[in-house]
Amino acid sequence: MVISRIWFTAAQKVEMWERWKRGESISSISRSLDRRNKSGVQQIIGVRGGIAPPVRRRAARALRLEEREEISRGLASGLPMRAIARSLGRSPSTICREISHNGGARSYRAARADKQAWDRALRPKPCRLACLGRLRRRVAQKLALQWSPEQIAGWLKREHPSDPDMQISHEAIYRSLFIQSRGVLKKELTAHLRTRRQIRHAKGAQTPTGQGQILDMVSIRERPAEAEDRAVPGHWEGDLLIGAGDTRIATLVERHSRFTMLVKLTKRDSATAVTALARKIGKLPEELRRSLTWDQGKEMARHRSFTVATNVQVYFCDPRSPWQRGTNENTNGLLRQYLPRTTNLSRLSQAQLDAIALRLNQRPRKTLDFETPADRLDKVLQ
CATH class of the missing domain: 1.10.10 (Arc Repressor Mutant, subunit A)
Known part of the structure; x- marks a missing residue:
């Protein structure tokens, strides 16, 4: 490769x-x-097996570029090495080695010397399993028995408590499996891992079959405080409601009044969802168009187009945190009375969805002191 x-x-x-x-x-x-x-x-x-390489750092006592520039100026001025070393607070032998390793006094250049020193410092250290053959063979045997790296590391510690050459951390085993450039453990041994993955993924990351993270997401933590306390209307929560055959509609709930709108989706792609939602939100008066909170579903991948069309900022919840859209989650539960999971939602027209939303909006709600969402919203618009 x-x-x-x-x-x-x-x-x-x-x-x-x-x-x-x-x-x-x-x-x-x-x-x-x-x-x-x-x-x-x-x-x-x-x-690299999905494992980030360690960040390279210069040793604390290594010569810095500024010091090499001082050496270069000192040589150009004809200063002896001891004088240059004294001005830098360095040993004369350090300055002598630095100059001799980088072309001598006549050819010494600070930038080139600094780069060469950085390149020479790249000395890969053999990993533990590469150096200890007996340990490597024992680890490979246990992996073939479908032991996890953590089980192997724990067992070795108990089996050889006084022999450091027969002990290793589970992280070192994982690294030797995933980083094949080490050439220590055969890649086929990853098939014995419980997950069978051949590359390290971050915790909570999407699997390789996923579509990745939505670009330019704005976290719910940046949502205005007025949306959090529900004092100001116009802040919405949204989600998809799933029916039979993976059919779906979009649900929108206003946080202040609990007013609900349902949106028909003819296709499953983001462009269709964003266009339909923008059309629905765009019909609202300006004071009811402040923000929209959504989960990290791919239907909102084109959220920037939605914001451009409606001037409504989209805020995204954390992964697997439905309570951050509690109002919408509760409303979706109420909608199941009208739209059971066995309903083929693709067969419903927008007019039928509007009729269902109307029925829900005209029901008294305990959280509104038994006022209806429709009445609460009317008060806002008066």
């Missing part, structure tokens, strides 16, 4: 791994880096 042909800047690689650790998919990362083909990102992440 040739990685050198895939050109990413150092900053792009940092961003790539940060996004991967946050749980974004390879496709999503490729789009964020303006790469049409995801193979470049896939190769870089795949060769």
Whole structure:
């Protein structure tokens, strides 16, 4: 596998791994880096087994670029090495080695010397399993018996309490499995893992079959305080209601009045959902168009188009946190009285959905002191 042909800047690689650790998919990362083909990102992440390389840092006592520039100026001025070392607070032997390793006094250049020192410092250290053959064979045997790396590490610690050469952490075993460039454990052994995955994923990340994270999401934590306390109308919560045969409609609930709107969806793609929702929200008066809170479903992948069309900012809940849209979740439960799970929602017209929403909006609600959502909303609009 040739990685050198895939050109990413150092900053792009940092961003790539940060996004991967946050749980974004390879496709999503490729789009964020303006790469049409995801193979470049896939190769870089795949060769590391999904495990981000450690951040390289210079040793505390290593010469800095500024010091190398001082050395270069001192040489150009004809200063002896001891004088240069004294001005930098360094040993003369350090300055002597620095100059001799980088072309001598006549050819020394600070920037080139700094880069060469950085390149020379890249000395990969053999991993523990590569150095300890007996330990490597025992780990491979237990993996073949479908033991987990954590079980292997715990068992070795109990079996060989006084032999450090027969002990290893479960994380080191995972790394030797996933990072195949180490050439220590056969990749086929990953088939014995419980998950059978061959690459490390962040906790809570979507599986490779998912479509990745929605771009430019704005968290619910940035939603205005007025939406949280329900004092100001115009803040909505939305979700999909699923029927038989994976048919679906969109549900919208206004947080202040609990007023509900239902939206027919003819297709499952984001463009259709966003267009239908924008058309529905766009009919509302301006004072009822403030914000919309949604979960991280892919139907809102084009949320920016929705915001442009309606001037309504979309805020996204945290993954697997339905309580952050509690009003909408409760309303969907009430709608099941009219739309059981066995209902084929594709057969219902928008007029029929409007009639169901009307019935729900004209029912008294305990949370509104038995006022109806329709009456509460009328008061706002008067």
